[in-house]
Amino acid sequence: MARVSQEHLDARRRQILDGAARCFARTGFHATSMQDVLAEVGLSAGAVYRYFRGKEELIAAIATEAFTAIRAAFEEASRATPPPTPDVLLGAVLRLFLEERIKGADRQAFARLIIQVWTETLRNEQLAETLAHGYNGMREAWTALVNAYRESGLLHADVPADHVARTLIATAQGFIAQQALFGDVAVEVLEDGLRGLMSMSVPSTASPTGDVSPREA
Amino acid sequence: MARVSQEHLDARRRQILDGAARCFARTGFHATSMQDVLAEVGLSAGAVYRYFRGKEELIAAIATEAFTAIRAAFEEASRATPPPTPDVLLGAVLRLFLEERIKGADRQAFARLIIQVWTETLRNEQLAETLAHGYNGMREAWTALVNAYRESGLLHADVPADHVARTLIATAQGFIAQQALFGDVAVEVLEDGLRGLMSMSVPSTASPTGDVSPREA
């Protein structure tokens, strides 16, 4: 028996994943050809097809891995005790996110990969379910956190905790989008922005602006 | 001259754009084949290629049109006088956004198209510039708006107005992403979420960013 060590196999697999991730972040899943990937990872077709059944499996592996990293960032930040205020919480999420890197790629690469994972859910139902399930978990954790805000007297408005949780997650997602599009995201922007919002006075619930009526199903 | 009426030409062009938009929203720009588009619009290849030089031009036309609609929603909402509070403002943006529809497609379709426009900027530099320029315009308009908040005493924290503006835009972008991914976005979620954030107390502890001295909460 002359087998290569398991570490070698793992390293090869990682080498492929990293190279493919660079390609995908650069040009997108479907505008990247397998030949692009082969050239980037520096391996032959036969080698790559030994580790992955095909392009779809490679995409699925990278997409799942990327989303898992995102989810971990959200959950790790929300585990802090006592619950930090939203600016600190989301700042931590974004900081973890910006630290997450694709080996050998620039700062924008991971964000670009993430927004492509979003679009890939259109085609890949399995991935869509993974994402839906993952986000539901985050929502629940963050809803509990918002409820803790209310109980400690930090949150005054009488609004569903779930709505606040979804809004916070949306803000983080938006900054991921901005990082992917413009690559100029600094954590302070988000932290300051949230502090600014939190410092604003809440208008009385019955605000007769008139031009917009809350009629939506 | 034996030509067909200009209205006919315009209608054909729109027919192609609408059908292609449905395809692209469903499966993405690059996973959609021209034959898919041809079948969806009910025209032959030759007919479509009379109106568009090729797939790239079709993609560019649809992407630009979609982003223009988004930008219009942001700007129309920000033109309201007096400046409405962020919850009302972003609520209006999201309402306008959810009204924007691709003819013959479901509620998620337009949001799905938008997130694909984001990813398309990776490949299309021209489109990337259009987006960067457009978002910069929105940022400036919204920064002015946040400054108006501060002057009217609504905003207390001493944070750059631009940071608050970017955070608000990020929140809207995040809800667009959620609508694309899960399709269950209601405007009230965003409105409640922002009201909740605005009702929270700003911590007075020194923040890691430096000597931001918050005033009364």
Add this chain to the structure above:
DNA sequence: AAACCTAAAACGAATATTCATTCTTGACAA
């Protein structure tokens, strides 16, 4: 010797695009 990998060639399927052809339109002459 067995597992790993390479390099190159070849594969069929799928792709975007073209082009020779047919159909349709509408201005104009009768």
Add this chain to the structure above:
DNA sequence: TTGTCAAGAATGAATATTCGTTTTAGGTTT
């Protein structure tokens, strides 16, 4: 009004290319 006819509009099978993948034979490492 009616008939004519060329230009415009549309067709769809054919084209060349590119794609992902498999196969081949040979070489290298353990």
